Amino acid sequence: MHHSVNVAEYRYLSMMHPMSKVLIPSLNIPENKWTSAGSALFVVLAVLVLLSPLSGREKAGKVDYGAGLSVEIESPESEVLQAVGDVVDDGIIQGSKEYNKDENISGASSVDSTPLYPAWTGPGKAFYKVRTEVLDPRNFKEGGDIGTLAVRYVVQSVAPSKTILRINAVFVEDFRRTVHPSNGMVESSEYKDITDHLDAIHLRQKETEESAKKREEDVAKRELARTPEANSDASRFAAAQVSNQTLEQHIQDLRRQVERRVPASGGALKSAPFHTASTLKPLTPGTEVVILIVTPYWYGIETQDGQHGWIFHDQLEMLP
Numbered sequence: 001m002h003h004s005v006n007v008a009e010y011r012y013l014s015m016m017h018p019m020s021k022v023l024i025p026s027l028n029i030p031e032n033k034w035t036s037a038g039s040a041l042f043v044v045l046a047v048l049v050l051l052s053p054l055s056g057r058e059k060a061g062k063v064d065y066g067a068g069l070s071v072e073i074e075s076p077e078s079e080v081l082q083a084v085g086d087v088v089d090d091g092i093i094q095g096s097k098e099y100n101k102d103e104n105i106s107g108a109s110s111v112d113s114t115p116l117y118p119a120w121t122g123p124g125k126a127f128y129k130v131r132t133e134v135l136d137p138r139n140f141k142e143g144g145d146i147g148t149l150a151v152r153y154v155v156q157s158v159a160p161s162k163t164i165l166r167i168n169a170v171f172v173e174d175f176r177r178t179v180h181p182s183n184g185m186v187e188s189s190e191y192k193d194i195t196d197h198l199d200a201i202h203l204r205q206k207e208t209e210e211s212a213k214k215r216e217e218d219v220a221k222r223e224l225a226r227t228p229e230a231n232s233d234a235s236r237f238a239a240a241q242v243s244n245q246t247l248e249q250h251i252q253d254l255r256r257q258v259e260r261r262v263p264a265s266g267g268a269l270k271s272a273p274f275h276t277a278s279t280l281k282p283l284t285p286g287t288e289v290v291i292l293i294v295t296p297y298w299y300g301i302e303t304q305d306g307q308h309g310w311i312f313h314d315q316l317e318m319l320p
Contacts, residue, residue, distance in 0.1 A: 063141075063183045063184075064183075064184070065141045065181040065182065065183055066141075066168075066170075066181030066182065067184060068166065068167060068168035068169075068182075068184075068187055069165075069166065069167045069168075069184065069187035069188060069191055070164065070165070070166045070167075071164070071165055071191065072158070072162055072163070072164050072165075073162070073163045073164075073165055073195075073198070074161060074162060075161065075162075075163055075198055075202075076157070076160060076161050076163065077155060077156075077157035077163045079163075079198060079201050079202075080155050080163040080165060080194075080198065081125065081155050082197075082201060083194045083195075083197035083198045083201060084127055084153050084155055084165070084194055085127065086197050087129075087153075087190060087193050087194050087197060088110045088127045088128070088129045088153065089110050090193075091106060091107060091108050091109070092104050092105065092106050092108060093105040093106075093108050093129060093131055093149060093151060093169075093186060093190070094186065094189035094190050094192070094193055095139060095169075095185040095186035095187070095188065095189030095190065096137045096138050096139050096140070096149070096169075096185065096186050096189075097137065097138045098134055098135050098136065098137055098138075099135045099136035099137075104189075105131055105134060105137060105149065106131075107131055108129045108130060108131040108149075108151075109129070109130055109131070110127070110128070110129055111128045111129075111130050112128070113128060114128050114130050114148075114150045114152075116130075116148060116150040116170055116172050117150065117152050117168075117170075120152075120154065122154070122156075123156050124154045124155050124156030124157070124164070124166075125154070125155050125156075126152060126153065126154050127152070127153040127154075127155070128150060128151070128152055128153075129150070129151045129153075130148060130149070130150045130151075131148070131149045131150075132148045133146055133147075133148075133174075134146065134147060134148065134149045134171065137149055137171050138185075139182060139183050139184075139185040139186060140169075140170075140171040140180040140181065140182055140183070141180050141181050141182075141183065142180060143171050143173075143180040145173040145174070145175060145176070145178075146173070146174055146175075147171055147172050147173040147174045147180075148171070148172050148174065149169070149170075149171045150169070150170055150172075151167065151168070151169045151186060151187075151190060152166075152167070152168045152169075153165065153166070153167050153190075154166040154167075165191070165194070167186075167187040167190055167191055168182070168187065169182040169186035169187055169190075170182060209276070212274070213274050213276065216272075216273050216274040216297075216298075217272065217273075217274070219273070219295055219296065220272065220273045220293075220295060220298070220300075220310075223293050223294070223295045223300075255319070256318065256319065257291075258290055258291045258292075259288060259289070259290055259291070259319050260288070260289055260291060260299070260301075260316035260317060260318065260319065261286055261287060261288045261289070261316065261317060261318075261319055262283045262284065262285055262286060262287040262288075262289070262315065262316065262317075263285060263315070263316070263317045264285045265285070265315075266282060266283060266284060266285055266315075267282070267283040267287075267311055267312075267315035267316065268281075268282055268283065268311070268315070269281050269282070269283055269301075269303065269307065269309035269310070269311060270298075270309055270310045270311065270312075271309060271310070272310060273295055273297070273298035273300070273310040275312075277310070280307065280309045281307070283303070283311070283315075287303065287304070288304060288319070289301040289302065289303050289304070289311070289316070290302045291316075292308070297312065297313060298310050298311065298312060298313065299311050299312075299313060299316060301316075
């Protein structure tokens with residue numbers, strides 16, 4: 001006996017039971033040309049919907065083995081070389097684990113070259129980190145035996161403050177000498193470690209600059225604090241010498257002690273006694289100034305137009 005269902009039931013069964021397209025023809029379905037066309041269209045759309053996620057998952061699951069990593073870093077070559085050298089010497093290969101272990105691969109060594117890579121003849125400097133007798137490391141294509149894991153780093157300067165870093169990782173079996181390329185996890189993990197070292201380098205540089213700036217500011221404050229006393233001592237000394245000099249000679253000596261001029265190379269009037277301080281204005285060659293404060297490296301001066309600031313010792317010379 002045939003069971004009669006309507007079109008709505010047919011569509012529901014088609015959605016809920018993938019095999020309904022085989023079973024349904026035995027059912028007695030009342031339909032006309034419109035319901036038949038609608039049912040056919042529904043089946044086509046259902047197939048497309050079911051196949052689309054499978055196609056997307058297939059594309060998303062594709063892994064580009066052996067591509068390595070190449071990135072441009074906003075740091076000078078010297079800093080990147082230092083960071084890469086630190087990572088190469090740390091003895092750890094990030095982004096992989098040995099069979100049945102839960103930690104990154106340790107016991108790696110820094111070497112000048114390895115037979116797993118041809119000698120580097122391109123631009124930049126190459127580094128190598130190698131670990132032997134690795135058992136089935138993770139994130140390498142079809143690995144499953146004991147072999148050697150090697151990471152190569154190439155550092156190349158492209159501008160004063162820009163550097164290209166290339167990282168490649170490979171695993172080669174000891175017995176069959178089969179080469180297993182990386183899926184990129186080792187390269188990205190090693191790069192993350194290098195950027196952490198670069199951040200630490202930049203932080204130390206910033207702390208050093210701030211410390212030097214603070215020392216210079218402290219020196220300037222101390223000099224300003226003792227200036228009245230120093231000037232008083234200088235005045236008493238000058239008064240004691242007046243008796244042995246003519247007034248004109250005394251004035252000339254005082255003038256030579258406190259007056260200077262900017263040499264032919266020019267100078268810069270700074271807002272504070274350190275090189276990174278803002279420049280109040282450039283001083284043209286021959287500009288005469290009066291020294292108000294003397295520090296080990298800087299003069300506190302007054303220009304002819306009454307402006308006060310700081311200038312480095314080497315940017316002033318004696319009057320003729």
